[in-house]
């Protein structure tokens with residue numbers, strides 16, 4: 001349909017005059033006809049407008065912007081995003097309250113979510129933190145219980161101070177965060193006037209493969225501004241969308257908010273001397289002992305044209321790190337690495353990474369396929385499995401994943417076939433089965449069955465695949481290999497012992 005101002009159905013057919021607002025009826029007062037399919041389409045679409053709201057961080061706002069490197073931290077990280085001073089990377093940020101529903105007030109006393117997504121050429125890097133450097137609990141296993149206490153009483157459906165303080169008093173690890181929450185930083189005046197933190201300990205790896213542990217800090221250039229308790233309470237009624245309005249209006253006035261970005265760095269050796277567990281998210285690292293090291297800033301300069309498309313469907317996950325940035329043994333972080341993508345698959349669907357705001361603008365290549373709402377080329381006609389003999393795709397040798405030491409153990413991706421004694425022997429036991437267990441009748445039937453199955457191999461890689469598999473059969477049993485080769489009409493005389 002070329003005329004874009006004509007109203008159409010979802011299938012692109014024009015909606016006729018008088019048909020957009022009036023249902024089709026038998027006579028002007030008559031009953032509505034089932035054949036008015038545009039009526040069904042309108043109502044059915046409306047019924048499905050809401051996707052599940054986020055269980056936590058349901059109310060929030062977001063903006064696109066840029067990250068700019070101002071200082072060199074390549075001695076700590078080889079991540080391409082930090083490669084040179086002046087380098088700019090497109091990004092998206094979402095701020096939120098935590099406990100309230102999608103319509104709740106922006107000035108509630110609550111931590112604020114502070115989620116950043118950087119579209120780097122090595123894939124998307126998500127730094128999904130809060131406006132506080134610590135958290136209430138240190139193990140993700142406690143999270144569902146904790147969040148229940150921040151939501152509503154199961155009977156009255158009120159918020160319940162009893163539930164909250166019951167949980168906190170039974171979990172004194174929450175004290176540090178509760179103290180910050182009860183200070184005026186628990187009611188910030190909008191999203192622009194608060195610091196952000198990665199909160200967890202992460203790691204960085206440089207191009208010499210040296211690993212350090214880091215904490216991320218983003219300090220507001222707008223200055224800290226908070227409401228005191230009574231003013232925050234009042235603002236809930238005056239403007240429940242205060243933070244969102246402040247963000248949108250400042251960007252529309254071309255007052256682009258900025259945050260200066262820092263890391264704190266701890267060496268492996270220092271982690272052993274630290275008086276607390278350096279991977280415990282209820283603890284900070286003193287800025288006096290581990291000073292802030294500046295590396296860049298980010299600026300938010302574009303409000304999405306459509307809130308639902310880019311903010312409601314935004315999906316951040318601490319899972320998304322890039323080469324040069326890694327995890328730490330922080331138990332909360334480890335739990336979130338699972339929980340966030342799982343939540344997105346439930347809330348938005350298995351192909352959530354394809355939505356524009358989540359999509360890596362660079363190439364993504366793998367063998368995941370299908371699922372609801374798959375709308376890229378879905379891999380086209382290319383192979384949908386790995387390894388294969390066709391597409392030449394490979395795992396990047398230079399990409400992170402080098403083993404590293406944690407206490408006395410090595411953390412790594414171990415190929416057990418290559419490292420564990422006996423695991424690389426795939427031949428002895430099938431050989432015993434064929435040579436010593438099967439009688440002649442079973443042997444011949446098995447050979448016939450394999451010949452029948454392998455006869456179906458076709459295409460440009462036929463010889464390569466047949467020969468590779470024949471080699472395996474020969475290693476299992478020369479008699480088995482020879483029988484199959486003969487059945488397939490493959491001349492293997494040159495491989496046979498003379």
Ligand code: NDP
Nearest residue numbers: 133176179180181183184185195224284285286287288289
């Ligand atoms: P510093 O004096 O170097 O830092 C104190 C930090 O506290 C500053 O970042 C300051 O932010 C921040 N702060 C001030 N008031 C509040 C508040 N109501 N809620 C949260 N943060 C606040 O000391 P240390 O680094 O040795 O830390 C001392 C204590 O400060 C820690 O035990 C921790 O409770 C808190 N803190 C520490 C942080 C860290 O990463 N080390 C980060 C934030 C808080 P600003 O500069 O904007 O005033």
